Each structure stands twice: as structure tokens, then as C-alpha cells.
Amino acid sequence: MENKDRRAPVSQQPHVVAKPEHPEHIGGSVSIQINEKKVTVPMGTTILEACRENQIHIPTLCHHDDLCIAGVCRLCVVEVEGMRTLQAACAYPITDQIKIKTSTSMVRKARRHILDLMISEHYGECYSCVRNNNCELQSLAEEYGVDSYTFGHVQESQYKIDNSSFSVIRDMDKCVMCKRCVRTCIDLQEVGVLEAVNRGDDTTISTFMDKDLADVVCINCGQCINRCPVGALHANDPSDDIWNAIDDPNKHVVIQTAPSPRAAIGEEFGLEPGHSMTQELNTALKRIGFDRVFDTNFTADLTIIEEGTELIIRLYQALVEKKEVSLPQFTSCSPGWVKYLEHFYPEYIPNLSTAKSPQQMFGSLIKTFYADKAGVDPKDIVSVAVMPCSAKKFECNRPEMDDSGYQDVDFGLTTREMAKMIKEAGIHLPEMPKSHFDNPFGEASGAGLIFGATGGVMEAALRSVVEFVTGNKAEDIFDNANIVPVRGFEGIKYVELPIGDKVGPVPDLIKHLVPNWDWLKGATLKVAVAHGTANAKKIMEDIKAGGKFSECHFIEFMACPGGCLGGGGQPIPTNEEIRMKRAEAIYAEDESLEIRKSHENPHVIQVYNEFLKEGPCSHLSHKLLHTHYTKRGKYIA
Amino acid sequence: MLVVEKNALTEEIEVLVEKFGSDRSSLLKILHEIQKKHRHIPDFAQQEIARLLDIHPVEVFSVISFYAFLNTESKGRNLVRVCQTITCDLLGKEALCNAIEREFGCKFGESTKDNKFHLEYANCLGLCDQGPAMAVNERVYTKLTPEKAVEILNEVK
Numbered sequence: 001m002e003n004k005d006r007r008a009p010v011s012q013q014p015h016v017v018a019k020p021e022h023p024e025h026i027g028g029s030v031s032i033q034i035n036e037k038k039v040t041v042p043m044g045t046t047i048l049e050a051c052r053e054n055q056i057h058i059p060t061l062c063h064h065d066d067l068c069i070a071g072v073c074r075l076c077v078v079e080v081e082g083m084r085t086l087q088a089a090c091a092y093p094i095t096d097q098i099k100i101k102t103s104t105s106m107v108r109k110a111r112r113h114i115l116d117l118m119i120s121e122h123y124g125e126c127y128s129c130v131r132n133n134n135c136e137l138q139s140l141a142e143e144y145g146v147d148s149y150t151f152g153h154v155q156e157s158q159y160k161i162d163n164s165s166f167s168v169i170r171d172m173d174k175c176v177m178c179k180r181c182v183r184t185c186i187d188l189q190e191v192g193v194l195e196a197v198n199r200g201d202d203t204t205i206s207t208f209m210d211k212d213l214a215d216v217v218c219i220n221c222g223q224c225i226n227r228c229p230v231g232a233l234h235a236n237d238p239s240d241d242i243w244n245a246i247d248d249p250n251k252h253v254v255i256q257t258a259p260s261p262r263a264a265i266g267e268e269f270g271l272e273p274g275h276s277m278t279q280e281l282n283t284a285l286k287r288i289g290f291d292r293v294f295d296t297n298f299t300a301d302l303t304i305i306e307e308g309t310e311l312i313i314r315l316y317q318a319l320v321e322k323k324e325v326s327l328p329q330f331t332s333c334s335p336g337w338v339k340y341l342e343h344f345y346p347e348y349i350p351n352l353s354t355a356k357s358p359q360q361m362f363g364s365l366i367k368t369f370y371a372d373k374a375g376v377d378p379k380d381i382v383s384v385a386v387m388p389c390s391a392k393k394f395e396c397n398r399p400e401m402d403d404s405g406y407q408d409v410d411f412g413l414t415t416r417e418m419a420k421m422i423k424e425a426g427i428h429l430p431e432m433p434k435s436h437f438d439n440p441f442g443e444a445s446g447a448g449l450i451f452g453a454t455g456g457v458m459e460a461a462l463r464s465v466v467e468f469v470t471g472n473k474a475e476d477i478f479d480n481a482n483i484v485p486v487r488g489f490e491g492i493k494y495v496e497l498p499i500g501d502k503v504g505p506v507p508d509l510i511k512h513l514v515p516n517w518d519w520l521k522g523a524t525l526k527v528a529v530a531h532g533t534a535n536a537k538k539i540m541e542d543i544k545a546g547g548k549f550s551e552c553h554f555i556e557f558m559a560c561p562g563g564c565l566g567g568g569g570q571p572i573p574t575n576e577e578i579r580m581k582r583a584e585a586i587y588a589e590d591e592s593l594e595i596r597k598s599h600e601n602p603h604v605i606q607v608y609n610e611f612l613k614e615g616p617c618s619h620l621s622h623k624l625l626h627t628h629y630t631k632r633g634k635y636i637a
Numbered sequence: 638m639l640v641v642e643k644n645a646l647t648e649e650i651e652v653l654v655e656k657f658g659s660d661r662s663s664l665l666k667i668l669h670e671i672q673k674k675h676r677h678i679p680d681f682a683q684q685e686i687a688r689l690l691d692i693h694p695v696e697v698f699s700v701i702s703f704y705a706f707l708n709t710e711s712k713g714r715n716l717v718r719v720c721q722t723i724t725c726d727l728l729g730k731e732a733l734c735n736a737i738e739r740e741f742g743c744k745f746g747e748s749t750k751d752n753k754f755h756l757e758y759a760n761c762l763g764l765c766d767q768g769p770a771m772a773v774n775e776r777v778y779t780k781l782t783p784e785k786a787v788e789i790l791n792e793v794k
Contacts, residue, residue: 192693197702208695209680209709216695635684636694 016069017044017093033099047089047100048076056102059111059140062178063090064227065575066561068187073118073178075140077110078102086110112144120151122230123158123173129231134572136229137176159204164212166397167220167236167390167568172204175232181205181224188561190534191340193218205232208636217343217634219533221336221559222390222414222568235390235569238411239421245382245410246289253382254292254370255285256299256362260388260452260564261415263585267571267578268419269429274581276589279434286435288425292374296385297448298441299361301598302607303333304448304460306625307355308468308598309510309616311461311554320519326350328528328543328552331457333357335395336559336568338629340533345540346631354626358451359385359392360401363408364624369611371404373440378404384411386418388452388567391559403624414569440603446590447598453583454531454563455486455493458556462486462497462527463597469517471504474597481596486527487587489562489579491535494548497525509599509608509615526552532561638681647685649674654689661690664700668707677711705759713748713755715793718772722761725768729782733769736783737790754790 020028023042031040034054041050046069051058062073071091080087081099086107101107118137126132159172177196182205185194193216197206207216225233245251257278266275285293310329317323332338332353341348356364362385367378385392389412395401396409413421422429437443447460462483463474474481485495503517528549530536536557543550560567562579565586595601612621638646653670657663667686671678678701687694701707719725719734734745737756741749748755764770767779771786778789 186693186696192695195693195695195699197699199703206695208683208698634694636680 017095019044030094031097032094033097035100035102041094043095044093047078047080047087047092047094050094051078051089051100051102058089058102059143060090061136061140061176061229062180064180064183066188067180067183067227070179070183073176074114075111077107077114079104079107108144112146113150115140115144115146116150118176119146120149120153122176123154123156124171124231129174130234130237131231131572135231162213163236164214165218165220165236166214166394168213168218168222168225169234169236170205170213171232171234172206173232174230175205176230177203177205178229179205180227180229181233184223184227188534189219189221189223189532189559190537191217191219191221194224211636216636217632219336219339219343219559220391220394220568221533223560225390225568226566226570226572226574235414235417236393237417237420238393238413239417239424242382242384242411242413242421245384250380251382252291252374252376252380253289253384254294254366255290255384255386256294256296256359256366257281257285257386258296258359258388258452258564259300259449259586259589260567260570260582261386261418263452263565263582263589264388264570265415265419265422266430268416268423271430272581273578274585275430276585277429278589279436280429280432282437283432283435284422284425284427284429287427287432288421290384292370292438294362294366294441295437295444295448296358296362296387297444297451298601298603299358299365300333300448300451300460301445301601301604302361302365302625303355303358303451304457304464304598305509305604305608305616306361306621307331307353308461308464309513310353310355311465312468312510313513313617315553316514316519319523328526328549328555329353331554331556332627333451333457334557334559334564335389335391337533337536337557339391339394339632340536340559341540341557342630342632343634344537345544346633348540348543349629349631352629354622354628356401356625356627357392357395358448359387359412360395360408360627361625363396363401364404365607367404367406367408368624369607370440378406381406382411383409384413385409386413386415388415388564388570389560390414390568392569400627403627415567415571416569419571440606442603443593443595444603445598445601446593446596448601449590449593450586452564452586453487454489454558455529455556456563456586457558458486458495458527458529458554459483460598461554464599465525466497467597467599468507468510469499469503469520471502480591482587482591486529486556487583489531489576489583491530491532492539493529494552495527495529497527499523499525507599512615513617525554528552528555530555531558531563531566533559638679643681646679646682650682650685650689654686659690661692664690664692664697668697668701672707675711676714677708680709683709713752715754716772716774717754717756717790718759718762719745719756720760720762720764720768720770720772721758722765724765725762725770728768730769732783733771733781733786736787740787740790754793 019042023029029040058076061075062070069091071088076089077086078089079101157173162170181194186192245253262278263276266277282293314325318325330352366383371378392412396412401408450456499520530539539549565582566579653667657666683697684694687697743749745756762770769781770779
């Protein structure tokens with residue numbers, strides 16, 4: 001990962017040589033020899049990159065495509081002619097006509113030694129590990145034929161498992177000190193929870209003052225889990241409790257599935273990334289024993305209505321009533337981002353939309369509206385949510401999330417844990433027949449679906465807002481209602497939308513809130529999208545300094561790179577290429593749907609007609625669908 | 638920690654940051670000054686340093702935990718470090734340590750009851766030709782015998 005904005009001084013990036021803009025120019029490339037084969041690569045290419053391009057496999061452990069080069073595990077060592085010692089391929093930028101050998105006996109011996117040393121300190125047995133069969137150390141051991149414990153094997157646990165957090169569990173007995181989690185937390189997310197402490201043999205990965213994860217500024221994004229090569233970091237798995245609930249005949253177990261797990265769960269069953277498994281998953285969940293399967297996109301649509309209405313109210317108050325209102329409004333769908341803001345920018349909590357995330361909205365609706373409709377006592381309902389996210393586990397355990405009178409959502413389940421449960425039930429997901437979601441919520445719109453990709457919430461909101469305000473169809477303004485400027489994996493996206501002079505009538509749903517749209521004539525709607533908390537931090541610092549983002553009206557933030565589809569609960573591995581494929585699957589599914597705008601979802605309209613009769617942002621919707629936040633601050637006592 | 642103490646500490650760190658610069662490379666210099674004055678670096682100070690240098694508190698903690706001469710908990714007034722590396726060990730470090738432990742009634746790694754001394758082992762002090770060696774605060778004593786060591790420590794105030 002080459003990143004010019006990295007905070008670390010140049011001295012900490014010793015292994016990066018800037019690549020030339022035009023490698024075809026004289027001096028832009030260099031000819032090297034890899035295992036007798038002559039190849040030409042651009043200056044500054046690392047040996048690892050050069051080998052990968054030429055289909056030569058080099059084992060890696062600390063290297064990760066999303067992260068900066070570390071060169072700490074030394075597994076990628078190769079022989080470079082003329083060098084006294086073996087060189088780490090990941091951290092060797094090629095600037096000279098070198099000759100490389102990747103598989104000499106010295107190289108193989110060194111790699112095997114390194115593996116043996118790692119295994120000698122790696123406590124635990126593979127079959128009782130969450131990462132069994134998906135562990136990089138395990139597969140390397142297989143690859144290098146480790147058949148005995150050359151340097152012994154620890155027989156006793158050395159560390160206490162930190163299971164204080166609702167989301168992330170740290171088991172340092174399994175740690176191989178690759179520091180991927182450190183680089184993820186400090187560089188990629190800029191949250192700064194994990195770092196190597198102590199020295200030499202005593203080194204371990206720990207938190208500030210060796211505190212529990214629940215007591216530090218961890219935002220539960222789970223990106224560290226997704227990058228851990230072994231089982232040292234994993235999510236807090238509630239599947240045993242869910243099995244118990246399913247087995248209990250008195251419990252009515254309902255499950256909601258979010259769009260991102262559906263776009264990724266196929267990977268757990270050996271499919272290529274980019275296969276949406278929505279309807280197969282419905283069948284599988286029913287077979288497992290869930291009583292009802294609902295679509296989280298339904299409440300994503302509801303979120304758009306509530307959050308959009310809140311934005312309109314804020315804008316009306318600011319522009320017409322000239323009141324002091326907190327603008328820009330921030331989205332509140334990502335629990336990782338919410339906790340990040342609570343910790344690092346608590347003074348901006350008023351800017352955060354009070355609308356709950358789709359998961360929590362569904363939670364309170366299931367135990368009120370649905371319980372009533374289905375004639376089930378809410379105390380017997382066990383509400384489960386399949387999310388791409390480890391922070392959702394924390395979110396559903398927030399003490400304020402009990403507006404239905406019970407804990408709104410009982411369990412948050414990650415994509416990986418869902419796949420595990422399905423496998424445990426003896427089901428091969430790709431073979432399942434297709435089936436639909438259950439009523440009364442039914443299928444949802446494509447707008448709710450694209451919440452899974454970065455820019456999705458913004459696109460969904462804009463599809464509704466432009467129709468509400470201009471009275472024109474979104475399709476007339478954007479080609480096929482695809483709002484391309486907010487899509488894509490650019491870290492920060494900024495879009496201006498001139499509203500023009502033609503405004504339409506106020507839709508019935510929000511007629512009681514604004515009399516007309518005349519006050520928006522000629523206005524320009526400014527929106528921004530950020531994914532990954534490092535990018536969120538940039539926007540927040542800009543807002544603090546009064547820069548261009550402080551003039552925005554609405555900003556979407558997602559804690560994870562790529563949005564939910566790159567979440568901390570998604571299948572491992574997750575990288576740029578896989579994130580792109582998942583995004584393609586989500587956008588393709590959106591285009592295949594008939595209803596693609598939240599306000600056109602008939603089930604949403606039904607809920608407003610039958611249950612939330614006073615409309616969005618009314619008293620009842622505030623009670624059930626909105627929440628409040630806690631000023632946490634970043635100081636750790 | 639009292640608010641007044643916190644404010645004083647913040648002010649102190651602000652002066653140090655002013656003096657050494659707010660670049661992250663100033664971290665060690667600032668830590669040394671705080672350690673010298675307070676004989677430890679309280680967790681509040683770590684977080685304030687992190688805030689002013691725009692780094693993460695855990696990075697400050699990581700640096701402190703790396704260096705033996707920086708610590709997060711307050712220790713006895715005088716630091717006694719006995720070299721534990723191989724030459725001093727062969728030259729009779731153990732007898733030295735036993736004598737010190739007996740005299741002051743506390744083990745290595747601990748502070749005396751009156752908090753006058755904190756005993757700990759140090760890695761090579763670089764005086765292998767003159768062992769066993771011991772450092773008391775910033776002064777080094779060489780060619781020690783158990784009696785001599787106890788005598789030296791008893792003279793310390």
C-alpha cells in the first residue's frame with residue numbers, strides 16, 4: 001500500500017521506492033532474472049510483486065494488500081545474488097539488475113525454520129480453533145511440510161483471553177506477531193487501539209496500559225479480525241445461544257439478513273466472490289429452523305425515510321426558520337463510525353442523525369409491530385441479525401436499544417458465523433432452492449440493498465430526495481437511477497447537486513412538516529461520502545477547520561473500507577479485488593429489482609399507514625426508530 | 638488524579654512540546670523529561686503527549702514499555718540496578734543481590750517499604766572488566782562486594 005498521507009515519517013517507510021509514472025521511458029524499468037527467467041519490471045517494484053506477476057509463488061504472512069509493508073515475518077525470503085544474507089521479497093524494491101532465486105535449499109530451510117519457530121510459540125490445537133481450514137499459518141505449515149515440532153511446542157497457555165468486548169476477542173496465545181492488526185488499527189483505520197508492547201521475547205500485541213478491549217477506544221470495526229492470519233483475533237460468537245433458542249419450542253426465532261453478507265457468504269462455500277445468495281440463504285435459514293426470515297433492506301428503506309425527513313427538517317429549520325441547527329447531518333448506520341465519533345469527536349454528536357441503524361430499527365419493529373400482527377408475545381421472540389459487521393454485536397447490546405420494552409435485537413451474527421451455522425446444519429448453501437422473504441415485510445427496494453457498498457446510503461437517499469423535491473423521476477435525472485458519482489472506492493467523494501428552479505409538490509408523507517419546496521429553489525445540495533475511519537478523520541478535521549466539508553448538508557460515513565461489504569464480519573480474506581466483486585454483485589442485484597427507491601416500497605408505506613400513523617420523525621417513530629448517543633471521549637481512565 | 642494535578646501536568650507537557658517540537662520524533666525527549674521529574678509517566682501524561690504530538694496513546698505506551706528506563710508506575714525514590722549479564726553474574730552478582738535483599742527486606746523487582754529504594758536487574762552496563770557492577774540512579778559502582786554494596790546503599794539518602 002502506497003499512501004502519501006501516512007502519518008509515519010519517511011524513516012518508517014524504508015522499503016518503498018516511488019514507482020516511475022512512465023515505466024516505458026528510458027530508466028523507468030529494470031531487467032532482472034528470477035530463477036533463470038529474464039523479466040523487465042518498473043523501477044521500485046518489490047521482488048514479491050515481480051514474482052507474483054510472473055506466477056512465482058512466494059509465501060507471505062505479514063504482508064497484506066491493504067496494508068503498508070512491514071517485512072517482519074521473513075517468510076518471503078529469497079536469495080539475491082551478491083547479497084550476503086537472504087532478503088525479504090516483500091520489502092525489497094528492485095532498482096538494479098539483480099538475479100533472484102526463489103527456491104534454493106537455503107531459502108527453503110530458512111522458511112521452514114521460521115515456521116518451526118512460529119509454531120513453537122503458537123499455543124493450541126487446530127481443530128479447536130475458529131480459523132481451522134482458513135488459517136494462513138496452518139496452510140503454510142502444510143505447504144512446507146511441517147511434520148514435527150522441531151523447536152518444541154508450547155504446552156500451556158501463556159496469556160489470558162480478552163473476551164471483555166461484545167465484538168472482538170483477543171487470544172494472544174495464537175498470535176504470530178505479524179503486526180497486521182497493528183497496521184490495520186493505526187494506519188488503515190487510524191483508531192490506534194493495538195500496538196506491540198514490551199521488548200524482545202516479551203513482546204506482545206496489547207492495548208493502552210494493557211487494558212481490556214472493552215475499556216479502550218476500540219470501535220469494534222473488526223478490520224483487525226479480517227486481517228489476522230491466524231485465530232488470535234476473532235469475533236464473539238453467539239451461535240450456541242442461537243441454537244438453544246431454535247431448539248426451544250417456546251421461542252419464536254426471527255432473523256434479518258443484511259445485503260452484504262448475502263453478497264459474500266458464497267465465498268465461505270467455495271464460490272468465487274461476487275455471487276449474491278439472497279434467496280438461497282432464505283431457504284437455508286428456514287431449514288435451519290428460523291421461524292421467520294426478514295430482509296434488513298426493509299428497514300434500510302425506513303432509515304432513508306426517517307433520516308431523509310430528519311435532513312429536510314434540519315434544512316428547513318436552518319434555511320427558513322433561521323434556527324441554530326447542526327449541519328452537515330452525518331449518517332448513523334455504521335455502528336463502528338458511531339462509536340468512533342463518540343470517542344474522537346463527541347462535540348459533533350448533534351450532527352449525527354438520530355435515526356437508528358437498519359438493524360436496530362428492525363429490532364424494535366419486530367418486537368412491536370410484527371409481534372402484534374403475528375400475535376406473538378414479544379418476550380418469546382428471539383431476534384437475530386446477520387450482519388457483515390462485528391460492531392453490530394456491540395450495537396445490539398447498547399443499553400439504550402430497548403425501546404420495544406425488551407432488548408431490541410438479541411444477537412448479532414457475522415457472515416462467517418452464519419456460514420458456520422449453515423455448515424453445521426449440513427446444508428451446502430449454493431445448492432439450496434430459492435425462496436422469498438417472509439411477510440409482513442416482504443422484499444425491499446434496491447435502495448436498501450445498496451446500503452452495503454460505500455456511497456449506497458447516499459445514493460439511496462438521493463434517489464428519494466430528488467424525487468421528493470423536484471417531482472421528477474430519479475431515472476430522468478440520472479441514467480437508470482444509478483447515481484454514479486457517489487459510487488466507487490475512492491476514499492472521499494464529494495458531490496454537488498443543483499436543485500434548479502423547478503420544484504414539485506410536497507409528498508403526502510411529509511406534508512405536515514414542510515409547506516412547500518420554494519425555499520429550496522436554486523439551492524445546491526452538497527453531499528460527501530467517506531469509508532474507512534481514516535478518511536472519516538480527514539473529513540472531521542476539515543469540518544473542524546471550517547473547510548469545504550463543513551458546508552456540506554449530508555455526509556455518509558462507513559467505518560470499514562469499502563463500506564459494509566468490506567466489514568469486519570465478512571469472509572476472510574477480504575481485499576480490494578474481493579470488495580470490488582462484492583460491490584458488483586450488490587449493484588447488479590439492485591438493477592435487477594423492480595422497486596429501486598425507498599419511498600416506493602409498498603411495505604414501508606403500509607407501516608406508515610397502519611402503525612407509524614403520524615408519519616416519519618413523529619412521536620412514535622422517535623420512540624421506536626430513533627436513538628441517542630453517549631459522549632465517550634478518547635481519554636481512558 | 639486531581640484536576641489541578643492534571644492541569645499542571647498538561648501545562649508541563651505543553652512547555653516540553655513547545656521546546657522539542659510537536660513532531661513525533663520528539664517523543665523520547667519528552668518522555669525522558671517527564672520520567673526525570675515524576676520518576677514515572679502517568680497514563681494521563683501519556684494521553685496528553687499523544688494528543689499534542691498527534692499520535693495514538695497506545696504508541697506512547699508501546700515506546701515506554703520498550704525501554705527499561707521508562708516506566709508507567711511510580712517506583713522507589715532511588716533506583717538500584719544491578720547488572721545481571723553473564724560476566725557480572727560470574728563475578729558474584731548473586732551474593733551481592735542476596736546481601737542487598739537481606740539488608741533492605743525486599744526482593745528484586747520491588748520497592749522497599751519506606752519507598753527509599755527500588756531494586757531491579759539491568760542488562761549489561763558495559764563494565765564487564767570491573768564487575769560486579771551496580772548503578773544507583775545515575776552513578777555507577779564497580780568491583781563490588783556484598784559488604785561494599787550495602788555500605789554504598791546505606792549512605793544514599
